[in-house]
Amino acid sequence: MRPNIQQAGLTASDRTRLDNQRVAFRADASLEAGTGHVMRCLTLADALREKGAECWFVCRAHPGHLAELIRSRGHHCHLLDTAPESEQDIASASSPAHARWLGCDWVLDAAQSRDILAELHPAWLVVDHYALDASWESRLRHHVGRIMVIDDLADRPHDCDLLLDQNLGRQPDDYRELVPPGCTLLTGPRYALLRPEFAALRGYSLERRQLPVLKQVLITMGGVDKFNVTGQVLNALRCAPLPDDCRILVVMGPKAPWLTQIEDLAATLHWPTEVLVNANNMAQLMASSDLAIGAAGSTSWERCCLGLPTLMMIIADNQRKVAGYLMSAGAAECIQTENMEENIINWFNNYISAPEISTKMTRCAISIIDGLGAWRVSDVIVSTSMERYV
Template structure:
């Protein structure tokens, strides 16, 4: 979109209220799914609430759901009952690759969600779920005015009015055959859904990177980290030649099954290492870090906004395209997956390369900082309005 058109939309958005409008979200978190889908929906919901909207989440009660967090943030949450294994048959005309993540058939989920939407009568339904596609979305049309889909995969059809894929390297053509002809496509990190504190800390964070250092390390492998990649990385770091005054901060989610084991590993590190659980000041911690070690998920755009140089790790198949795109952009160094046979060697070589020539940190900061300025939520809301 031309900058002048976007600026006009943003100006309109800043002066427009959404009082008494209801926005519904269908997203899940679990030990298998992780927390990213619900977390980015929460970011959008917070921004919509600033405009006066009332946000309602519809989530299934998987182990590791985030219903209480949603409510703590001031939003409503309908928690759908978990379904027994005998009722989880997902056979039908819709079979996305991630269909099992739903925990029931798409038809049952559509019916249960529709019952809630019929009472809410929302102006928008925002769908952020790899297990849902056009068949499910079409069944909700009768209950809502507009449907927005948040996706990363471009691997299934959608029945929506607005589609967001915030990932670098994605093209509008990737979705043209997946959506109706009149669907608006918001593609790329300029639309990344980031909390406002990232935009507020951007200038400070970029300024301190003009003199590169390698002292403060930040490790964040996602809200669940089911394979315990965090512990694996700490073990590898013991073999790396980090500076003597290095300090390591490890951020973990409250639902991580490996928390106590990671705490034990941290106590054996040669450098000061702290374990932080369920932090609410992630932007501040990123801004103070000199190098991040993190998964190539949606947190990538938070790091880019703050110009944080990153050693990037692939923890899921849907992170491969993000990792490759950022690596080619020069905004991060892609290490690969912990399952790769050369992962440990690649990791140690990357640390050694950065320590011997910290100009690599400066280059990564410069290349990633240009991708997003942290105002993606407001760019998206401009289209919704």
């Protein structure tokens, strides 16, 4: 269910005032950083467009960039050239922990971004990048109206007016010393940036989980899956006691480096196994699945919204806290990648003897998030933008 304009706090006259107001996004997708930063920015951009904003993305042309997807969603995208390989190792002791993800010196990135933003004069600049901090943001301050940061780490200072950290367990105090005194802090899954179809399918998804079954397993390790965890999972499932009439769905990005190998492996499994590339109906796939095996990344909130029982894999250090909180909340279980085959077989044996495991996970997961976070965040942006007209 999607809020209408009145429910979202936006009147018809407000929408007229927002026409042609620009919001710029600085986010990257790459084989190293994955696709999650750009994907959640796209969700916010879609919500803002429905409220009258015009959205522009500034992305670096890393291998695995998503410029084509951004444009196909009706948004503008400027691609920054990649730096020569000899100039990409630019991290210093004072740099953010993920500085290498930028692919160039932050001063150069700020200058290149400034050239674009100085022409756009956006009302808002949204920054979603682990490699950028207050130093970069300060250099763009005079070329934009306001700055919003999307973060998950709370590990570096920011010069921003609004900060979003959508992770379970995150508190405003985690950022008090990292942002200016007047910065508005939005924390927790209440503000998770989910596309509207997840909230729309929530009722259907919960209805079909009232009697636990295991007919469809969904495997999602992110758009890139650089370390081929998907292949490890499929090999581990060979000996797992899945029902004979079960089917397996694997979702991967079009630029995933192991895609061909996964397609070949899928053809050898006992159960019908389909590899879906660049699926645009993730909410439907999750709502129609009975169990997910996936990374503890941003898709965690999509699974929670739909009450989808989940076996999590930690495939990046920045996923550890999210996984820990979800386990503590009872919303998912974590499978260690070491001895994966044994761990997966043991879990399925436990599930067969106690299928209520999945019912408990569903109940705990849906209490975390309702799927309307993108509307809440866009409302804050819009209401703040309206101040200039008062």
